[in-house]
Amino acid sequence: MIPQLARLLAPAAPPVRIGIVGCGISGAAAAIAIARRMSGPTELVIADASGHFGPGFAHGPAAGRGELLNVRARDLSMVPDAPGDFTNWLAGQAAGRDDAAPESFQPRATFGRYAGERLREALSGSRNVATTLLTDEAVAAEPAGDRLRVRFRHHGCQEFDALFVATGYGTREPSLRRLGQDPYRPLDAEMAKAARNALFVGGGLTMVDSLVNLRRAGFAGAATVVSRHGLLPRPHTPRHADVKMVDLRELKSLSAILRHVRRTEREIATAGGDWQGVANAVRCQVQDVWTSFTLADRQRFLDHLAPYWENIRHRLPPELHAELDALPPEVLEGRVLEVRRRGTCQEAIVEDVRGRLAARRFDLVFDCTGYRPAVDTPFVQSLVAQGLVMPDPLRMGLAVARSGRVRSAGGRSGPPVFALGPLGRGSLYEITAVPQIVAQAAAAAEALSRLSARGRARHAASAAPWGLRSFA
Ligand SMILES: Cc1cc2nc3c(=O)[nH]c(=O)nc-3n(C[C@H](O)[C@H](O)[C@H](O)COP(=O)(O)OP(=O)(O)OC[C@H]3O[C@@H](n4cnc5c(N)ncnc54)[C@H](O)[C@@H]3O)c2cc1C
Structure with missing residues (x-):
């Protein structure tokens, strides 16, 4: 048969199947970018264990009491190539209210709502991408011929030509915090009012969220912060400040x-x-x-x-800094080694910078030591065990390029896998905040779209079976 005829008679390339596991800001940014970029037929499956698609941890469970963003509205957008999109969305919501100003620091929950809305719009408006949302936890992955097979806890297996790992801080289990209660767990108002004192382990922005929330719930006792360097967060300027800097x-x-x-x-x-x-x-x-x-x-x-x-x-919105400054906590330079229950209160073993130990008792203790990418989950560990991803040399997360494409033990012979957002902390360092995540997701979708177009061209030229290795 002449080649042109063979090509005409060959079945059209089946849709590319893309899986996104985890749909906080990283997964949502990837989905939005994919919906806008993919030029050929694409099936997109987005799975999130929480059943919430868009906000993730920082803008969902950790944003329930009005906690503010630490990035100005003007610098946030979920839509690649549309800077200022969040401000425009806010202006539409607030119908001209002052608090939608580009320089303002909005509640994180508001940003979570915006992210969810932009995600829904992008998916429903895409010509080439058909999406399935799955409320389930991915628990394992393995190569399956030319594809990757992902196993879910409740819904069996799905196979993909490309996979986005956007599991960030993991599925949340607050009880696992080691040195006190989770700062974002709902507060018992009676307990807050009755407490004589409270300890905050860690002195960053989470501590400020936690202390401010406790005081707003009626706490009037003494607040103590233990931080390794004795530093308290500093303020943003009222308006954006910038200077020219050499490379x-x-x-x-x-x-x-x-x-x-x-x-x-x-x-x-x-x-x-x-x-x-x-x-x-x-x-x-x-x-x-x-x-x-x-x-x-x-x-x-x-x-x-x-x-x-x-x-x-990591700086505070000026208004929040003023609130902290008006009633600053006691700050101890050192670290908390252990917290144990003693009757109705808790005893913290504090080591100061000279290595001296002291035991101090508190009615309330909050673990504000921050959040690290969850790489010890069954899903990520399974990816590591299968050689599909590997830890970065500092073991802070996974080894990735700037687009989030993983560096795997087996090189680039398999289907493309991207690990987005905080998971790339050790490889890129500045990759946990929204602006960097959105830029990374756009780069990943761009890379994937190019690979997929190349795969389709090869399929058309050879009538070879479409498979994930056409991506490699
Ligand atoms: C307290 C806090 C405040 C922050 N404040 C700001 C800020 O003001 N400005 C800013 O720019 N950045 C801020 N950040 C950083 C930034 O917003 C986060 O790094 C970013 O939102 C991370 O998003 P993510 O989607 O990668 O992870 P996550 O938000 O952790 O989302 C991961 C999602 O994946 C799901 N998931 C996990 N494992 C699985 C699995 N195996 N199967 C299925 N689903 C799974 C989870 O349910 C979750 O919905 C903050 C971070 C924190 C922790």
């Missing part, structure tokens, strides 16, 4: 970068500017710098600089 990669070493940033900060301060502008400018370059670092430099940064960087990078 930090050109400075070649961590010490040279540090010297340059400090000098710039001094110059800005002398000129009457805000140090926050320097932090904002550095933040834009963190992925570039981190990926250019040697492993030794990354480790050195984590050992010596990370807490100071985190302190200037």
Whole structure:
């Protein structure tokens, strides 16, 4: 048969099947980008164990009491190539109210609602992508011929040509926090009012959420914070501040970068500017710098600089900072080794910076030590065991490229797998906040769309069976 005739008679390429496991901000951003990018027929299955599609942990369960975003409305958008989309959405919701201003810090729950709405719109408006939403937990994955097979706890198995792992902080089990109660668990108002004192383990933004919520629930006792470096969060400027910064990669070493940033900060301060502008400018370059670092430099940064960087990078909305500043907690520099129940209160064993131990009793203890990507779940562990993904060398998450495409033990011979958001923390460092996640999801969808177009072209040219290895 002549080749042209063979091609005409060949069955059309079946749709590409894409799975997204986890649908917080990372999974939702990926789905929105896929719905907009894929140019050929695509079946998309989005699974989330919680049954909520869009908000994820930070903008869902951790946002139930009006907790504020630490990013300005103007810098947030779930839609690639549409900066300012969140502000536009807010303006539509608030019908001209002042609190929709681009410079404002909105409640995280509001952002969660916006993310869910943009997700639904993108999926229902897509010409090429047919979507199934699945409320279930993925528990395992394995190669299946040219595809990947994902096993779900309740709904059996599904096979995919490409997989997005967007499981972030995992399926939430608050009771697992080691050093006190979960800061985002609903508060018992009577207990809050009756408590004489409270301990907050960790001194970052979660501590502020927790302390402010406790006080708003009626707590009037003494608040103590134990933090490794004795630092409390600092404020954002009332309006966005920025400065020009050289390409930090050109400075070649961590010490040279540090010297340059400090000098710039001094110059800005002398000129009457805000140090926050320097932090904002550095933040834009963190992925570039981190990926250019040697492993030794990354480790050195984590050992010596990370807490100071985190302190200037994660800042409070000015109004929240003013609330904290009006009644600051006692701050102890050190760490909490253990918390144990003693009658009606709890005893914390605190080690100070000189290594001295002290036992102190509190009515309430909150574990505000932060959230790490959940890589010890059955699903992620199964991906690791099958060689489909691998941990990054620092074991902070999974080894990924900037698009989130995983580096696997078997190289790139299998179907494409992307691990998005906080899961790439060790590889990219600055990848946990919404703007970076949305940019990464767009890059992933773009890469996938190119691979899929190439696969379709090959199928048309050869009439070869369509399969996932056409992606490789
Ligand atoms: C308390 C807190 C406050 C933050 N505040 C801000 C902020 O103000 N501004 C900002 O830019 N960033 C903020 N961040 C960071 C950022 O928003 C998060 O990193 C981001 O939302 C992570 O989203 P995610 O989808 O990757 O993970 P998650 O939000 O953890 O979502 C993962 C989803 O996957 C599901 N899931 C997990 N495992 C499975 C499985 N095996 N099968 C099926 N489903 C599964 C879960 O149910 C969940 O819905 C904050 C983070 C935290 C923790």
